[in-house]
Amino acid sequence: MLRICSYFLIYVIVIAPTFAVEVTPMVVTFSPDSRSSNASSLVHNQLPRDIAFDIQIYEIDFSQGTPKLISLDDSPLWVFPPSLFLQPGQSQQLQFRWLDKKLPSTDKSYQVSLIEQPIAKQSINKQSQLTMLLNVNLIVHLDQPRLVPKLTIKEPHVEDGFIVTEVLNEGKGAGRLSDYEIKITKNKTLSDRILKDQLKANGYDVFFAPHSTSVIKVPMPQSLQEGSLNHLRLVLAR
Structure with a gap:
Protein backbone atom coordinates (compact mmCIF):
# COMPACT_ATOMS: atom_id res chain seq x y z
CA MET A 1 0.00 0.00 0.00
CA LEU A 2 1.26 3.47 -0.88
CA ARG A 3 0.63 6.44 1.35
CA ILE A 4 1.28 9.89 -0.11
CA CYS A 5 2.66 12.43 2.33
CA SER A 6 2.30 16.11 1.42
CA TYR A 7 5.54 17.15 3.04
CA PHE A 8 9.22 16.79 2.29
CA LEU A 9 11.60 17.31 5.18
CA ILE A 10 15.30 16.70 5.50
CA TYR A 11 16.20 17.47 9.06
CA VAL A 12 18.05 16.38 12.16
CA ILE A 13 16.54 17.14 15.57
CA VAL A 14 19.08 17.14 18.38
CA ILE A 15 18.64 17.20 22.14
CA ALA A 16 21.49 19.61 22.79
CA PRO A 17 23.69 21.66 20.48
CA THR A 18 26.84 19.76 21.49
CA PHE A 19 25.43 16.28 20.73
CA ALA A 20 23.98 14.81 17.57
CA VAL A 21 23.55 11.75 15.42
CA GLU A 22 25.92 12.24 12.51
CA VAL A 23 25.25 10.70 9.07
CA THR A 24 28.03 10.80 6.46
CA PRO A 25 27.23 11.33 3.65
CA MET A 26 23.63 12.53 3.91
CA VAL A 27 23.18 12.40 0.12
CA VAL A 28 24.15 9.17 -1.68
CA THR A 29 24.15 8.63 -5.46
CA PHE A 30 24.72 5.27 -7.14
CA SER A 31 23.87 3.34 -10.31
CA PRO A 32 21.24 0.59 -9.80
CA ASP A 33 22.69 -1.57 -12.61
CA SER A 34 26.16 -1.76 -11.05
CA ARG A 35 26.63 -5.07 -9.20
CA SER A 36 29.87 -3.82 -7.72
CA SER A 37 28.21 -0.74 -6.23
CA ASN A 38 29.22 -0.12 -2.64
CA ALA A 39 26.82 2.70 -1.80
CA SER A 40 26.67 3.38 1.93
CA SER A 41 26.40 5.95 4.71
CA LEU A 42 27.93 5.88 8.18
CA VAL A 43 25.69 6.61 11.17
CA HIS A 44 27.57 7.75 14.29
CA ASN A 45 25.97 8.20 17.72
CA GLN A 46 27.43 11.29 19.41
CA LEU A 47 24.69 11.34 22.06
CA PRO A 48 25.46 10.39 25.70
CA ARG A 49 22.80 7.65 25.60
CA ASP A 50 21.81 4.50 23.72
CA ILE A 51 19.71 5.05 20.63
CA ALA A 52 17.59 2.73 18.46
CA PHE A 53 16.20 3.44 14.99
CA ASP A 54 13.70 1.78 12.68
CA ILE A 55 14.13 2.61 9.01
CA GLN A 56 11.35 3.82 6.70
CA ILE A 57 11.84 4.36 2.95
CA TYR A 58 9.96 6.93 0.86
CA GLU A 59 10.06 7.57 -2.86
CA ILE A 60 10.31 11.30 -3.64
CA ASP A 61 7.89 12.61 -6.28
CA PHE A 62 9.17 15.88 -7.80
CA SER A 63 6.58 16.11 -10.58
CA GLN A 64 4.01 18.26 -8.74
CA GLY A 65 6.19 21.29 -8.06
CA THR A 66 6.46 20.73 -4.31
CA PRO A 67 8.26 17.42 -3.63
CA LYS A 68 6.06 14.76 -2.02
CA LEU A 69 6.96 11.58 -0.16
CA ILE A 70 5.38 8.25 -1.08
CA SER A 71 5.72 5.71 1.72
CA LEU A 72 6.83 2.29 0.44
CA ASP A 73 5.92 -0.93 2.25
CA ASP A 74 7.85 -3.04 -0.27
CA SER A 75 10.69 -0.86 -1.50
CA PRO A 76 12.91 -1.85 -4.46
CA LEU A 77 15.66 0.09 -2.69
CA TRP A 78 17.31 -2.27 -0.19
CA VAL A 79 18.65 -0.73 3.01
CA PHE A 80 20.65 -2.87 5.43
CA PRO A 81 20.37 -3.18 8.33
CA PRO A 82 16.62 -2.41 8.60
CA SER A 83 17.07 -1.20 12.18
CA LEU A 84 19.92 0.18 14.29
CA PHE A 85 20.98 0.09 17.92
CA LEU A 86 23.92 2.31 18.83
CA GLN A 87 25.54 2.89 22.18
CA PRO A 88 27.28 6.24 22.84
CA GLY A 89 30.24 6.63 20.48
CA GLN A 90 29.27 3.67 18.29
CA SER A 91 28.94 3.76 14.49
CA GLN A 92 27.05 1.58 12.01
CA GLN A 93 27.23 1.51 8.23
CA LEU A 94 24.02 1.59 6.18
CA GLN A 95 24.25 -0.18 2.81
CA PHE A 96 22.08 0.59 -0.22
CA ARG A 97 21.30 -1.61 -3.22
CA TRP A 98 18.68 -1.89 -5.96
CA LEU A 99 16.76 -5.18 -5.58
CA ASP A 100 14.26 -5.10 -8.43
CA LYS A 101 15.34 -7.07 -11.51
CA LYS A 102 13.77 -4.36 -13.68
CA LEU A 103 15.55 -1.03 -13.81
CA PRO A 104 13.37 2.06 -13.37
CA SER A 105 12.36 3.93 -16.53
CA THR A 106 13.59 7.22 -15.01
CA ASP A 107 16.18 8.13 -12.41
CA LYS A 108 14.62 7.85 -8.95
CA SER A 109 15.18 9.52 -5.59
CA TYR A 110 14.39 8.18 -2.13
CA GLN A 111 14.32 9.51 1.40
CA VAL A 112 15.60 7.05 4.00
CA SER A 113 14.26 8.02 7.42
CA LEU A 114 15.83 6.80 10.65
CA ILE A 115 12.99 6.98 13.18
CA GLU A 116 14.04 6.64 16.81
CA GLN A 117 12.27 4.03 18.93
CA PRO A 118 11.93 4.03 22.75
CA ILE A 119 14.29 1.62 24.49
CA ALA A 120 12.54 -0.50 27.13
CA LYS A 121 15.67 -1.17 29.19
CA GLN A 122 16.35 2.51 29.91
CA SER A 123 16.72 3.11 33.65
CA ILE A 124 13.83 4.62 35.61
CA ASN A 125 15.94 7.73 36.20
CA LYS A 126 16.48 8.17 32.45
CA GLN A 127 12.84 7.43 31.66
CA SER A 128 11.73 10.18 34.02
CA GLN A 129 13.69 12.77 32.04
CA LEU A 130 12.16 14.53 29.06
CA THR A 131 13.62 12.92 25.93
CA MET A 132 12.97 14.05 22.38
CA LEU A 133 12.90 11.18 19.90
CA LEU A 134 14.94 11.86 16.78
CA ASN A 135 14.19 11.66 13.07
CA VAL A 136 17.30 11.59 10.87
CA ASN A 137 16.76 11.67 7.11
CA LEU A 138 19.11 11.07 4.21
CA ILE A 139 18.61 11.10 0.45
CA VAL A 140 19.48 8.34 -2.04
CA HIS A 141 19.57 9.12 -5.78
CA LEU A 142 19.61 6.43 -8.47
CA ASP A 143 21.75 7.58 -11.41
CA GLN A 144 21.62 5.57 -14.64
CA PRO A 145 24.26 6.66 -17.19
CA ARG A 146 21.98 5.67 -20.11
CA LEU A 147 19.35 8.19 -18.98
CA VAL A 148 20.09 11.87 -19.53
CA PRO A 149 18.34 15.11 -18.58
CA LYS A 150 16.70 17.31 -21.20
Whole structure:
Protein backbone atom coordinates (compact mmCIF):
# COMPACT_ATOMS: atom_id res chain seq x y z
CA MET A 1 0.00 0.00 0.00
CA LEU A 2 1.26 3.47 -0.88
CA ARG A 3 0.63 6.44 1.35
CA ILE A 4 1.28 9.89 -0.11
CA CYS A 5 2.66 12.43 2.33
CA SER A 6 2.30 16.11 1.42
CA TYR A 7 5.54 17.15 3.04
CA PHE A 8 9.22 16.79 2.29
CA LEU A 9 11.60 17.31 5.18
CA ILE A 10 15.30 16.70 5.50
CA TYR A 11 16.20 17.47 9.06
CA VAL A 12 18.05 16.38 12.16
CA ILE A 13 16.54 17.14 15.57
CA VAL A 14 19.08 17.14 18.38
CA ILE A 15 18.64 17.20 22.14
CA ALA A 16 21.49 19.61 22.79
CA PRO A 17 23.69 21.66 20.48
CA THR A 18 26.84 19.76 21.49
CA PHE A 19 25.43 16.28 20.73
CA ALA A 20 23.98 14.81 17.57
CA VAL A 21 23.55 11.75 15.42
CA GLU A 22 25.92 12.24 12.51
CA VAL A 23 25.25 10.70 9.07
CA THR A 24 28.03 10.80 6.46
CA PRO A 25 27.23 11.33 3.65
CA MET A 26 23.63 12.53 3.91
CA VAL A 27 23.18 12.40 0.12
CA VAL A 28 24.15 9.17 -1.68
CA THR A 29 24.15 8.63 -5.46
CA PHE A 30 24.72 5.27 -7.14
CA SER A 31 23.87 3.34 -10.31
CA PRO A 32 21.24 0.59 -9.80
CA ASP A 33 22.69 -1.57 -12.61
CA SER A 34 26.16 -1.76 -11.05
CA ARG A 35 26.63 -5.07 -9.20
CA SER A 36 29.87 -3.82 -7.72
CA SER A 37 28.21 -0.74 -6.23
CA ASN A 38 29.22 -0.12 -2.64
CA ALA A 39 26.82 2.70 -1.80
CA SER A 40 26.67 3.38 1.93
CA SER A 41 26.40 5.95 4.71
CA LEU A 42 27.93 5.88 8.18
CA VAL A 43 25.69 6.61 11.17
CA HIS A 44 27.57 7.75 14.29
CA ASN A 45 25.97 8.20 17.72
CA GLN A 46 27.43 11.29 19.41
CA LEU A 47 24.69 11.34 22.06
CA PRO A 48 25.46 10.39 25.70
CA ARG A 49 22.80 7.65 25.60
CA ASP A 50 21.81 4.50 23.72
CA ILE A 51 19.71 5.05 20.63
CA ALA A 52 17.59 2.73 18.46
CA PHE A 53 16.20 3.44 14.99
CA ASP A 54 13.70 1.78 12.68
CA ILE A 55 14.13 2.61 9.01
CA GLN A 56 11.35 3.82 6.70
CA ILE A 57 11.84 4.36 2.95
CA TYR A 58 9.96 6.93 0.86
CA GLU A 59 10.06 7.57 -2.86
CA ILE A 60 10.31 11.30 -3.64
CA ASP A 61 7.89 12.61 -6.28
CA PHE A 62 9.17 15.88 -7.80
CA SER A 63 6.58 16.11 -10.58
CA GLN A 64 4.01 18.26 -8.74
CA GLY A 65 6.19 21.29 -8.06
CA THR A 66 6.46 20.73 -4.31
CA PRO A 67 8.26 17.42 -3.63
CA LYS A 68 6.06 14.76 -2.02
CA LEU A 69 6.96 11.58 -0.16
CA ILE A 70 5.38 8.25 -1.08
CA SER A 71 5.72 5.71 1.72
CA LEU A 72 6.83 2.29 0.44
CA ASP A 73 5.92 -0.93 2.25
CA ASP A 74 7.85 -3.04 -0.27
CA SER A 75 10.69 -0.86 -1.50
CA PRO A 76 12.91 -1.85 -4.46
CA LEU A 77 15.66 0.09 -2.69
CA TRP A 78 17.31 -2.27 -0.19
CA VAL A 79 18.65 -0.73 3.01
CA PHE A 80 20.65 -2.87 5.43
CA PRO A 81 20.37 -3.18 8.33
CA PRO A 82 16.62 -2.41 8.60
CA SER A 83 17.07 -1.20 12.18
CA LEU A 84 19.92 0.18 14.29
CA PHE A 85 20.98 0.09 17.92
CA LEU A 86 23.92 2.31 18.83
CA GLN A 87 25.54 2.89 22.18
CA PRO A 88 27.28 6.24 22.84
CA GLY A 89 30.24 6.63 20.48
CA GLN A 90 29.27 3.67 18.29
CA SER A 91 28.94 3.76 14.49
CA GLN A 92 27.05 1.58 12.01
CA GLN A 93 27.23 1.51 8.23
CA LEU A 94 24.02 1.59 6.18
CA GLN A 95 24.25 -0.18 2.81
CA PHE A 96 22.08 0.59 -0.22
CA ARG A 97 21.30 -1.61 -3.22
CA TRP A 98 18.68 -1.89 -5.96
CA LEU A 99 16.76 -5.18 -5.58
CA ASP A 100 14.26 -5.10 -8.43
CA LYS A 101 15.34 -7.07 -11.51
CA LYS A 102 13.77 -4.36 -13.68
CA LEU A 103 15.55 -1.03 -13.81
CA PRO A 104 13.37 2.06 -13.37
CA SER A 105 12.36 3.93 -16.53
CA THR A 106 13.59 7.22 -15.01
CA ASP A 107 16.18 8.13 -12.41
CA LYS A 108 14.62 7.85 -8.95
CA SER A 109 15.18 9.52 -5.59
CA TYR A 110 14.39 8.18 -2.13
CA GLN A 111 14.32 9.51 1.40
CA VAL A 112 15.60 7.05 4.00
CA SER A 113 14.26 8.02 7.42
CA LEU A 114 15.83 6.80 10.65
CA ILE A 115 12.99 6.98 13.18
CA GLU A 116 14.04 6.64 16.81
CA GLN A 117 12.27 4.03 18.93
CA PRO A 118 11.93 4.03 22.75
CA ILE A 119 14.29 1.62 24.49
CA ALA A 120 12.54 -0.50 27.13
CA LYS A 121 15.67 -1.17 29.19
CA GLN A 122 16.35 2.51 29.91
CA SER A 123 16.72 3.11 33.65
CA ILE A 124 13.83 4.62 35.61
CA ASN A 125 15.94 7.73 36.20
CA LYS A 126 16.48 8.17 32.45
CA GLN A 127 12.84 7.43 31.66
CA SER A 128 11.73 10.18 34.02
CA GLN A 129 13.69 12.77 32.04
CA LEU A 130 12.16 14.53 29.06
CA THR A 131 13.62 12.92 25.93
CA MET A 132 12.97 14.05 22.38
CA LEU A 133 12.90 11.18 19.90
CA LEU A 134 14.94 11.86 16.78
CA ASN A 135 14.19 11.66 13.07
CA VAL A 136 17.30 11.59 10.87
CA ASN A 137 16.76 11.67 7.11
CA LEU A 138 19.11 11.07 4.21
CA ILE A 139 18.61 11.10 0.45
CA VAL A 140 19.48 8.34 -2.04
CA HIS A 141 19.57 9.12 -5.78
CA LEU A 142 19.61 6.43 -8.47
CA ASP A 143 21.75 7.58 -11.41
CA GLN A 144 21.62 5.57 -14.64
CA PRO A 145 24.26 6.66 -17.19
CA ARG A 146 21.98 5.67 -20.11
CA LEU A 147 19.35 8.19 -18.98
CA VAL A 148 20.09 11.87 -19.53
CA PRO A 149 18.34 15.11 -18.58
CA LYS A 150 16.70 17.31 -21.20
CA LEU A 151 16.70 20.86 -19.87
CA THR A 152 14.71 23.87 -21.04
CA ILE A 153 15.54 27.26 -19.51
CA LYS A 154 12.66 29.69 -19.17
CA GLU A 155 12.74 33.49 -19.39
CA PRO A 156 15.00 34.88 -16.62
CA HIS A 157 14.44 37.92 -14.44
CA VAL A 158 16.61 39.88 -12.00
CA GLU A 159 15.88 39.74 -8.28
CA ASP A 160 18.04 41.17 -5.46
CA GLY A 161 21.26 40.99 -7.46
CA PHE A 162 20.60 37.51 -8.87
CA ILE A 163 19.47 36.24 -12.25
CA VAL A 164 16.53 33.96 -11.46
CA THR A 165 14.91 31.48 -13.82
CA GLU A 166 13.06 28.17 -13.94
CA VAL A 167 14.62 25.07 -15.48
CA LEU A 168 12.32 22.35 -16.84
CA ASN A 169 13.77 18.84 -17.08
CA GLU A 170 11.78 16.86 -19.66
CA GLY A 171 14.29 14.01 -19.76
CA LYS A 172 14.32 10.64 -18.01
CA GLY A 173 17.65 11.29 -16.32
CA ALA A 174 18.45 13.56 -13.39
CA GLY A 175 21.07 16.29 -13.43
CA ARG A 176 22.65 18.95 -11.25
CA LEU A 177 23.51 22.57 -11.87
CA SER A 178 27.14 21.74 -11.04
CA ASP A 179 27.25 19.46 -14.11
CA TYR A 180 27.02 22.50 -16.38
CA GLU A 181 28.94 25.59 -17.32
CA ILE A 182 26.59 28.59 -17.14
CA LYS A 183 26.84 31.11 -19.97
CA ILE A 184 25.22 34.51 -19.44
CA THR A 185 24.37 36.31 -22.68
CA LYS A 186 22.86 39.69 -23.51
CA ASN A 187 21.63 40.44 -27.02
CA LYS A 188 23.10 37.04 -28.00
CA THR A 189 26.58 38.20 -26.92
CA LEU A 190 28.45 36.35 -24.18
CA SER A 191 28.71 38.60 -21.11
CA ASP A 192 30.07 36.18 -18.52
CA ARG A 193 30.39 32.51 -17.67
CA ILE A 194 30.35 30.44 -14.48
CA LEU A 195 32.46 27.30 -14.58
CA LYS A 196 31.27 23.85 -13.54
CA ASP A 197 31.30 23.36 -9.75
CA GLN A 198 32.06 27.08 -9.22
CA LEU A 199 28.77 27.73 -7.41
CA LYS A 200 28.92 24.33 -5.69
CA ALA A 201 32.27 25.32 -4.17
CA ASN A 202 30.36 28.13 -2.44
CA GLY A 203 27.69 25.74 -1.15
CA TYR A 204 25.08 26.19 -3.90
CA ASP A 205 23.77 23.48 -6.20
CA VAL A 206 20.38 22.56 -7.69
CA PHE A 207 19.04 19.06 -8.40
CA PHE A 208 17.10 18.60 -11.65
CA ALA A 209 14.83 15.58 -11.13
CA PRO A 210 13.22 13.95 -14.20
CA HIS A 211 9.95 15.57 -15.32
CA SER A 212 10.23 18.44 -12.85
CA THR A 213 10.74 22.20 -12.72
CA SER A 214 13.45 23.79 -10.56
CA VAL A 215 14.41 27.39 -9.80
CA ILE A 216 18.03 28.53 -10.09
CA LYS A 217 19.61 31.78 -8.89
CA VAL A 218 22.86 32.96 -10.48
CA PRO A 219 24.83 35.97 -9.17
CA MET A 220 24.58 38.99 -11.44
CA PRO A 221 27.96 39.65 -13.15
CA GLN A 222 29.52 43.04 -12.46
CA SER A 223 29.56 43.72 -16.19
CA LEU A 224 25.74 43.72 -16.15
CA GLN A 225 25.18 45.75 -12.99
CA GLU A 226 24.23 48.85 -14.95
CA GLY A 227 22.14 49.52 -18.02
CA SER A 228 19.23 47.67 -19.57
CA LEU A 229 18.77 44.00 -18.75
CA ASN A 230 16.56 43.24 -21.73
CA HIS A 231 17.39 40.19 -23.86
CA LEU A 232 19.22 38.53 -20.97
CA ARG A 233 19.62 34.75 -21.33
CA LEU A 234 21.18 31.83 -19.47
CA VAL A 235 22.65 28.85 -21.31
CA LEU A 236 23.67 25.59 -19.60
CA ALA A 237 26.49 23.81 -21.42
CA ARG A 238 27.92 20.38 -20.64
